[in-house]
Amino acid sequence: MDRSDHFVVKILRYDGAEPTIEPHFESYKIRVIPGLTILTILLRIRDEIDGTLAFRSSCRSAVCGSCAMVINGKIDLSCRIQAASFGTNTIILEPLPNLHIIKDLVVDMTPFWNMYKKVRPYLIRKNLASDKELPQSDDERKKIDQYVNCILCASCYGACPVLARNPDYVGPAAFAKLERFVLDSRDERPVDFLENVNDDNGLWGCDMILRCIDACPKDVRPPDSIVGLRKHLLKYKAKRLFRKKGQE
Template identity: 50%
Template sequence: MSRENEPTKQFHFEILRYDASNDAQPRFQSYALEASGGISVLEALLKIQEEQDPSLAFRYACRGAICGSCAMAINSRLDLACRVLLKSLPAGRVVLEPLPNYDVIKDLVLDMDPFWEKYERVRPWLQAEVVEGGERRMSEDEREKIDQYVNCILCGLCYGACPVLASNEKFTGPAALAKLYRFLADAREERDGETLEQEDGTEGVWGCHTITRCIQVCPRNVRPTDGIEGVRRKLLVHKFKKVMGSGR
């Protein structure tokens, strides 16, 4: 039996509604949906939008936990709506809210600009001189060191889960810092210490309290806290070399 053909039941949805351009306060709106427990929360949202309320706003793209667009809070748990099945939620009650630590544009649609601005700030690309032949090769062992960080899909769940960002919105955040480590640990990387020095402070790597909420919510098993610890080590080595090089 396919998951769509599983027996149907009544699900009760409570969705936090808010339009930043019109509403003074957010409010919960209720929806009842008869659906198979084998469908995902995202599929249920699409049914509600199509059959009951076309004004409901949320993001999605791939529907297969690849793009990360449908990140939200589902019964207070941060996850991708496309990978959570209705039958996994107790008592048929589904409470949907936007991720914490973001401003809301409308309903479950977030303003991702701060996330992307911080991501861009760490220069998340390989900085190396062009070599003859056009390829810079790396060994399997070297690749394995950065594999988990390459797997990040930039869904923003870790940013929403981070307790530091809840109190310090200037903190760079786990996604960007883990991606910085992905390149610092790349054997082909040749960047200078400018990006490292930029993150030397409580708004950068020293702001992380190693609570590991980012690890707990990652749908791709990335461990951002480990990456942040790696950046800290790289930074300390850089500072030591800088001091020794200056003769102090």
């Protein structure tokens, strides 16, 4: 980082309520203080300089996932990134790609949540036991550990090159959550449920470029889930085919 006593923060500004005004960058100066995170800088700009600045935040602890954005060209959570970590006093902030901008750094998450709902991200049981727990061994839990860590920040969604050209693609986060439940020993959804994502907008749309892995702040690997789900689907189809031939 240079010796300047201020950070120069350039933020992409845009208001969807005023579409005639093109997206543009505005610059702000914030005095350098040790330990400043990007989120802290945004809070100071909003509270001390420009109250019209819009961004999302909540936990400030890299748990809620609401503050994901592009920071100096890389998608990350603004609450966990130290401003002094870049080796420069210039910080450029932009909203998540692949989602429409509502205002400034706030994007419309509706498409992301719609795809999330499509995979039914919850335990499905054939019979609901009203008074019994569903025990799970340590080994069974380990199978789903990495996918449980997903905080739904949409960083992978913003990084996905498939979504950049095809907004109907289900997306990496939804597949990570689907695999989380398919592998869960307590889940009883029928395997033919995967037919819902058996097309180019689903499991076969991923190009395996792996940007979603680089973008994830929790080290989740969505491509692993996609490969796993493809295997589940192909195994189901093979069994069905052999069963059909055996009946002929």
